Amino acid sequence: xxxxxxxxxxxxxxTACQGHGLCAELLPEHIELDEWGYPLLDQAQISTATxxxxxxxxxxxxxxxLKLTSASNVG
Numbered sequence: 001x002x003x004x005x006x007x008x009x010x011x012x013x014x015t016a017c018q019g020h021g022l023c024a025e026l027l028p029e030h031i032e033l034d035e036w037g038y039p040l041l042d043q044a045q046i047s048t049a050t051x052x053x054x055x056x057x058x059x060x061x062x063x064x065x066l067k068l069t070s071a072s073n074v075g
Contacts, residue, residue, distance in 0.1 A: 006070045008046045017065035026057040
């Protein structure tokens with residue numbers, strides 16, 4: 001688990017993502033879907049108010065394509 005003080009962002013493993021859309025349902029303030037149902041991330045830092053739901057969205061992804069990473073690992 002990431003340190004709570006470390007800024008965190010969402011990333012997508014595009015080779016795994018199949019466009020189920022569950023992530024956008026669980027975290028609509030950070031994720032929208034494109035016209036094909038694939039996620040578009042806002043690249044904003046995940047706030048402490050939404051970190052629990054961001055973790056749930058990552059854990060509930062059917063193919064585990066959504067990841068919560070520290071800001072230093074975002075490229």
